[in-house]
Amino acid sequence: MISGFTRPAFRRLKAAAVAMLGLPAVLLAAPQPVAAAAATPDCAWGVFASADTLNVYYPDTAAAYWVQPYTVADDLTIKLSGTYPDSRYMSFNVYKEGGGSFSVNGVGSSLPDHLVLPDAGSTNPWREPAEPGGRYTVTVRPDVAPGQANVLPLAPAGTPAGSKGYIVMRVYLPAGGDFSAVELPSIVYERGGVAQPVPPCEGADTAAADRMVTELGLDQVAAREPSTGRFARPSLDEVGVFPNDDAAYLMAAVQPPAGDRVVVVRGKAPSHTPGSHPKPWPAEGTQARYFSLCSNLPLPSRPVVVNELPGGGKDYGCRSDDETALDATGRYTYVIGREAQRPAIGRIAGATFVPFSLENPAMPHRVLLRNMVVDAGFAEAVQRVPEDGNPDSAAAVMGDYYPTAKVCSLSSLAAAGPDGCTAG
Template sequence: MHFLKRTPAAPALAVLGLLMTATAAPADAAAADAAAPASAARAAPPAVSCAWPAVVRPGRLNFAFPETNATYWMMPYRLAAGDRLTAQGTYPAARFTSLTTYDAKGAPVDSLADRQMTPDPGSRNPFAQEQAGTDTARHRYTVTVKPGVTAGSGGNTLAAGAGGADSGTGFLVLRIYVPDNEADPTGGVPLPALSVRHRNGDTSSVKTCPGAGSAKGAAGPLAQFLRQRVQEDRAAGGFEGCGNSTAKAPGFALPKKASGYFPNPYNKYLCTPVAHEAGRIVVIRGKAPTFPHTSDGQSVLTRTQVRYWSLCQNQWRLPYPATSCAGDFQTAVDKDGRYTIVVSTPQDRPAGATTANRVTWIPWGPTDVTGILLFRTMLPADGFHQAVQDVGKNQNPATVMGDYYPDISYCAKDRFAEGGAAACATSAQAGRSG
């Protein structure tokens, strides 16, 4: 990836540029390998004309394992020694927000979760302070992206490059999960205002892209570039599957490798491939971690086991789009706090797979491609040790997570219709339920 070098007299946006590539996403992984060899050259970027030019969400820029209950805004940057990129924002009315810097390959550099962002003088942080009130004018924060500092420096500062490099090239990504108003992905506040302070002391503001904050925000000029970024990583082995799980014998495991996909540092994932067969469904069962019901007015400061968890059905083909998700607040549980999730095509949905029966159904999506189920947990509480975050590299997640492990099995549609989830349980699942 090549960036335009900026001189002090050049326009501010000259340091904030990327070039989109025009390669479309191939239909399957084999085509991707052929279309994007590891040695593929990267085009030089054009200038970005506004802030937050790429909006990642299913239905817009659906790439790299997104979440249907979250929206990500992306801003490319190149900062020379002495430059600063500043984001002045308002804490959203939402379950979670964060600002994260990534390198040019999509690997995390530094991050601040909502509760770590110190509010501006006269403001309060509703993610960290009780009785913060509802006046958004008093919910302000300022975060600065700087070269020459190391990750975790604090003081509302994000490192622009890995290892404290004197200059930084990468992306700033804003995430918002589960806004209180589902129709407003920004959580009822404007997107953070961006400005660049140059080493000569000049400051230039960057106007927000038109429509970037709307539910139908434009995918932006980076869309094709980012898809190509995923293709190049695929050729280099960026996503290699889920432990020893196969579509014939699914089982949730840690991903073998998932570099280059702008992962959320506050989530950790289990995944498994699944394959469609007519008349067959997927059944996932487990104990649900407790979470703050923010969409019902509960504070994120409520003592719970995790901030968020979900199960998503993605497609194992570039650019790894999401088909559907069941977020924690969308998932039915029984009297013991256990969930049953059914994944199937609409025509194979069993009659009993309804919320009234404490069963959550999500659609399979395209049946001509292997699916990837992703189970994620976010920000587990210090005293909760059965989240995905507690699973070590060589550990069995089922052993670590116990009842909270998402057991999975294939089941005939008719068998589920006749006997419910219990009729589909494996011996291990039956033991957990008992």
Template sequence: MRPGSLRYQRRTRLFALTVAAGCAAAFPVLTTQAPAGAAPPEVACGWSPRIGAGTFNVAYPDTFANYWMTFVPAAPGTSVTLHGDFPHARYMSFVSYSALGVATDVLTDTSIAPDAGSVNPFPAGADRETGNRSYTVRVVAGDRPENPEPNTLYARATNGVIPVIYRVYRPDAGLDAMGGTGLPRTTVHAPGGGAYELADCGASTSDFDPHGVFPEGRTRLGGRATPPPHAPQWAGREGGGLFPNPDNKYLATLVDSGRTAVVRGRVPETPDTFSGAARMQPAQLRYWSMCSGDGPSTSTLGCLVDDELPVDENGEFTIVVSAPENRPDPGCGVAWLPANSGETLLIMRNMLPAEDFPNSVQGADPENPQPVMGPYYPEVTYPADTGEPDGLC
């Protein structure tokens, strides 16, 4: 299926259109009644319900991340502000997209200046426990200029709206999917000076299970323009039209149908935020995960995250990828990802590498990442080929 073809566009827009339809149905009016003609007609509400593997499982969501979508109006003379509190979490961002699900701009947590009197808890060394943590972001229709305005997200409008996704990765222990600070408030500033705060599109659905194993057979979103290689090789991926996070780079490979695979490598150092660390720690990566997914439906089957991954004294991991009946004993000291009945896609995420960490996916050749990544490259073998027992235990 060619990117740009009509069929490709229809498939890759399913995600956004489904959210939009649910949004409009949930809240047909603005929370503040506007004079006739003043409110932008393109948007009926603010943030969607939470999107993820446990809800609308398409575009390979990471189970340890949480997603909300909104459609920002881009009518002439209209502007939008997003006002919220930085979450207690590993990471947050706002990303704008084209109608084809291609990222057009990103505001990463560390690039967002806090409101006067507040603190941004995400830069290395920052106070993660601060009680004053508010920010204000603008969304502007148009290309990102050479010298962008502070706290401003840019995008080209499509049919009068800009799709924006708000992400929160790895909320602190005991907190909800929003990191304990709720969703940002969306305010539409209409021509003539009227301001209208939008209601969310439905329940925030803050409960989530990042350890869930999700069945195959979800709604089909779209095909891959270039299929990834089969294990043991991996190749870099940008995310295509699947609403990717620009702060991540990905490695992907396909596991042979019906076979148990074993993945070994070294996990980079990441900040220990989940336990509620008082300060944001410097690290080699901000975030690392590996997930298994179903290629035809682009659904996630399960994920593993950096701070839960069993490692040996050298920081090296072993992950078994198998059907549930071949899952290793939890006491074996190895991790497990579910495989489905067909081809299983493995995706490894590297987020925001430190400047002095040379072994990230970001620094590697997408077609031949192993030489640069060294011990951090995930080696894949099949026990049936090496004489190892299935499950390694």
């Protein structure tokens, strides 16, 4: 977690008293309303997740995730008020206990940036050309109906009071790569007509993050084995904890090869929104807002590869679309190899290096191809592929956009190029 973060003074005092006196925490708690389960939290947006802070469940290293846990109550409404960030993508998602998406009365629990309507007098830069900074208000509430603007459901129908829920704000590719510059929306709890503002956290709440990991079992469930060497769309229970409803994934299990061999992944890239600023969506001639390829490990937490380099710095296991080289026909060539092979791979025209793990070099890796926010006319998108784990299904839908993976010697790749290496 990012350093320098503290908990509110009352919680520190209570913890100290409990430790010194051995008293039950409930005896030292501040007076609570009758429905204490839905009390206002100490602070807002205390759980910050990225590849460097909470590296769980296939995060994309171009993204950061802010989480607000809450406790369900029948009369609870949560209001988020903020400004549109300067980034390629932003969204809000509400997740039920267990971390899954849901819908109530036909209203889904996901709200992407271009569907977040602006406050009166403001402009949404994902809806029409404008500078970032316009204002919005999003409401999470138990009573939702189709056609309501900027509304997300609080919990699935029939969820008992006291259950867990989570609001997640995602941001991809902020301007300058600076996630700390993203202004988080304010949070106000409303119960019985009484508004209770939630003060912003001074920083990331490590205890809250630990509780969330335990609640969701993110450190307990072993990854399932996808189709070895061939890409298929997995079922939601494999990538289903806090799934992004705007994204879809193909996955392949790849064993790091020995010697001078590497794994070469090739396919046609969708046309995408460039850069790290908002642009109106949909956009003529643009098939996807974003795509990437990431190298991950099959540990219970499903981390993305993050290599600590000997000379300092880090190499992350994802390559975003803007970091991906394309040939004249719009095809990518990802070359997955060891860090020691990176200089040689970098000399191959059109190749984009993706690392295997330095810490776990012999462990099978999970390679994910991500399509996010796709145009309705993009018939070959990953979103159109059945979630059946079948590579043939994916290949039939995606055609030239389907990624193929082959093992090649680095020497032959350098000599014959990607076409010579992967032919046949």
